[in-house]
Amino acid sequence: MKFFVDLLPIIVFFAVYKLTGDFLLATISILAATGVQMAYSWVRHRKIERIHLISAGLLAVLGGMTLLFDNSAFLQWKPTILYWVMGAAVLISHFWGKKNLTQRSLEGLLKSSNVQLQAVPTTTWSKLNLGVFGFLTAIGVANLYVAYQFSESAWVNFKLFGLTGITLVFMVALIMPLSRYMETEQKAEPAMINEEQD
Known part of the structure; x- marks a missing residue:
């Protein structure tokens, strides 16, 4: 939903x-x-x-x-500016704070799905965070490329299917390196004791 x-x-x-x-x-x-x-x-x-x-x-x-x-160009710039603002926040978090923005976001996302991460190395989080920064920068450029090199109708298609699809694929790729550190929370179920009577 x-x-x-x-x-x-x-x-x-x-x-x-x-x-x-x-x-x-x-x-x-x-x-x-x-x-x-x-x-x-x-x-x-x-x-x-x-x-x-x-x-x-x-x-x-x-x-x-x-x-x-x-002028449609103003609205066409909106995704790029949003991605670049997010990218700037991700990059700043790389140098400031105990946890970078990617780590905080993914830990929260996985926790809401009852998945805990065990001892993920700091270097892994750093690489993922820089990967997110690079992705946000690149997708912002891609949006402008489509906006200025293709028709208005093509950009509308790209906005819904292209940007959404690329982002979903990237999210899957982002979480994959963490799979080895994942531990699913399971609620303990009371043991059923069957007693046989002669």
Whole structure:
């Protein structure tokens, strides 16, 4: 359910654009869908994730400029700026704090799935964190490449299928090196004692 809620604005944007061919109308729709997404998160969890707040802020500014100047380029820059802001945060965390951002995020994600990590070397976390930084930087560049080298329609397709698909594949690749350190939490079940009577 959370995955769908996270993708809701992009799905709505894609659907409206494909149905109407109107980028400005699709921009209005993604702004509205983002408002719904944030309202749902607040009502359901009484909090809004920081990344959603940053994304919504960028969307409000760049989406507003897209509507004001009738220029899709502003909104097309939004994923790149978001990825690069996240990349900067990841890089800063590499040099500041006991745990880098990748370690904190993955430990939290796996813990919510009842998976504990045992004695992961610091060097492994460092390599994964730098890998995340490199990925976020590269995918930001890829977004701009598609935006400026291909049609508006191609970029809309890339935004939903390309960026989402690439990110999912990267997440799997990111977690794979940790598999050897994973330990699933299992609830102990009371032993059943069968007594046979003669």
